[in-house]
Amino acid sequence: MPSLRIVRVHDLSVPGSLSRVSWKLSRTVLRGGTNSNVGPLLGQRTGKAKQPYCFEVNDGALFAFAGVWDRWKDPNGHWIKSCSILTTTPNAVTASVHDRMPVILDPDCYELWLDRGMQNMRVVSDMLKPYDARMMRSYPVSSRVNSVANDDAECSTPTQATPVQTQTTLF
Numbered sequence: 001m002p003s004l005r006i007v008r009v010h011d012l013s014v015p016g017s018l019s020r021v022s023w024k025l026s027r028t029v030l031r032g033g034t035n036s037n038v039g040p041l042l043g044q045r046t047g048k049a050k051q052p053y054c055f056e057v058n059d060g061a062l063f064a065f066a067g068v069w070d071r072w073k074d075p076n077g078h079w080i081k082s083c084s085i086l087t088t089t090p091n092a093v094t095a096s097v098h099d100r101m102p103v104i105l106d107p108d109c110y111e112l113w114l115d116r117g118m119q120n121m122r123v124v125s126d127m128l129k130p131y132d133a134r135m136m137r138s139y140p141v142s143s144r145v146n147s148v149a150n151d152d153a154e155c156s157t158p159t160q161a162t163p164v165q166t167q168t169t170l171f
Helices: 107-114 121-127
Strands: 005-009 026-032 041-046 049-057 063-073 079-088 136-140
Touching (some): 026 079, 026 107, 063 107
Parallel strands (some): 005 079
Antiparallel strands (some): 026 063
């Protein structure tokens, strides 16, 4: 059986682009937060390597990403399940590391986001904004987080950022 595939849906911050996301897709929330070892990790390129960063909400509290999911049968009759994390423009905390950030829902919006009857695009669009940067912090973490074999608290332990390497010779 194929596993669930998660991808990011970009550019929902552009006015009108939410209309490109089918209302047939079901809205979902995906758990995030360092307490679950699934903080939103983004990499900043430093030479050939990427420095991963952990972004926390409310000092490491659990939170929810806005997502959409669907399932359909492929030509061979096998069910394909897919899930997408929605992204938006970065806030002040994430902008120095990446040009996008996952949509982190305000806890007061969870029920409304999951309400299948809510199809007012303006209301839904208002939930897809950058999370309040004053409620977030970021810090560099070890590159060991880049391996699925590592699934422990050490993955979200703060570390020193890898210094940017400058090229001193041409060859």
